Amino acid sequence: MSETTLVFSLASFLLGGFAAGMALLRPLRRARQARWAARQAADHAEARCAALTRLVALSLHELRQTTLRLHGQAQVLAADHADSAARHGAPAAIETLSRTLLSLADDLDEHLHPARHQPVLHDEALALGPLIEETVATVVATLGPSRRRWRIAPELAGITLRADRRAFRQVLLRTLSHAARGSGHGDWIEISAEPHPDGLALIITDEGAGLVHAEPAGLAEPPSRVADSRGLGLGLTLARSLIEAHGGRLAIESKPEIGTRVTLDLPRARTLALQAAEA
Numbered sequence: 213m214s215e216t217t218l219v220f221s222l223a224s225f226l227l228g229g230f231a232a233g234m235a236l237l238r239p240l241r242r243a244r245q246a247r248w249a250a251r252q253a254a255d256h257a258e259a260r261c262a263a264l265t266r267l268v269a270l271s272l273h274e275l276r277q278t279t280l281r282l283h284g285q286a287q288v289l290a291a292d293h294a295d296s297a298a299r300h301g302a303p304a305a306i307e308t309l310s311r312t313l314l315s316l317a318d319d320l321d322e323h324l325h326p327a328r329h330q331p332v333l334h335d336e337a338l339a340l341g342p343l344i345e346e347t348v349a350t351v352v353a354t355l356g357p358s359r360r361r362w363r364i365a366p367e368l369a370g371i372t373l374r375a376d377r378r379a380f381r382q383v384l385l386r387t388l389s390h391a392a393r394g395s396g397h398g399d400w401i402e403i404s405a406e407p408h409p410d411g412l413a414l415i416i417t418d419e420g421a422g423l424v425h426a427e428p429a430g431l432a433e434p435p436s437r438v439a440d441s442r443g444l445g446l447g448l449t450l451a452r453s454l455i456e457a458h459g460g461r462l463a464i465e466s467k468p469e470i471g472t473r474v475t476l477d478l479p480r481a482r483t484l485a486l487q488a489a490e491a
Contacts, residue, residue: 267320274316274447277393282309285356301353308353312389333376333457337484340414341369343377344403347384351392358397365404371412372484379454386447387416387462387474394420394472411460412483414476448474458482 288302341364348362373380391401399419406413452462459479466472 264324267324270449271316271320275313278309278312278316281354281356282306282313285309288356302356304353305356308350312354333379335374335376338373338375338377338380340371340373340405343381344368344384347381347388348403350385351388354389355392360392360395361398361400363400363402365402368403368405371405373478374482374484375458375478379457383451383454383476386451387476390448390474391416391418391420391472394418396420407483409480411480412478414478416474416476417471419471 285302285305289306344364348364352360352362388401388403395401395418401419402415402417404415404417406415448462448464455462455476455478459482461477463475463477464472465475
């Protein structure tokens with residue numbers, strides 16, 4: 213056998229062995245890919261289960277708190293010795309709390325079916341001062357005999373946003389309700405604004421117990437966003453999604469025995485008054 217023929221035969225043998233080896237590796241590669249896909253699916257299912265469990269826990273807390281306040285207002289109506297002001301305010305408080313329960317049902321539906329409830333914003337020029345005053349009055353109606361002292365910064369009256377009125381009112385309602393529930397009778401709740409180079413920060417500060425911890429960074433999957441709400445109530449979780457739909461972000465700072473600060477950060481494109489002042 214010539215040297216050329218020997219080399220050719222050896223090369224053919226090696227190539228054949230390599231091809232056979234690759235053919236044997238393909239099932240192993242497919243099996244490894246199948247195991248990886250199964251592990252990913254199991255991790256996603258576990259995250260989904262944990263998110264739904266947290267969602268139910270948040271919902272039970274909100275439901276219990278709202279029902280207790282509703283029960284308290286019913287007792288005010290039933291009490292013969294209740295002062296006239298308390299009895300006069302109880303029906304409005306009951307109506308507001310009933311709407312809160314209906315809103316809770318909507319929130320649950322939105323979290324359970326996120327693809328069905330993608331926010332569609334209908335932007336308009338929105339005077340921020342009157343909207344804040346309207347929302348504060350709604351929150352006050354739910355407190356019954358308990359009172360908070362509200363300090364609304366004067367500069368808010370001159371701010372106009374480009375936002376969806378219904379969605380942004382829900383953001384304010386949930387953040388202000390959180391501040392009211394986290395504080396006590398006679399505590400101050402302050403609402404102010406801080407313009408910055410990239411837009412506007414709307415800041416809500418309360419003198420409550422300060423037990424809410426700052427939220428970690430959000431994750432991409434909708435179920436994870438619920439799971440990523442440690443320290444947040446269901447209302448604040450929805451407020452965050454609505455403010456993000458406006459291109460902004462919600463941040464929380466909280467210190468025990470000092471209080472909680474919620475910042476609603478809006479981009480410059482949403483602040484019409486700031487743009488007009490610079491024009």
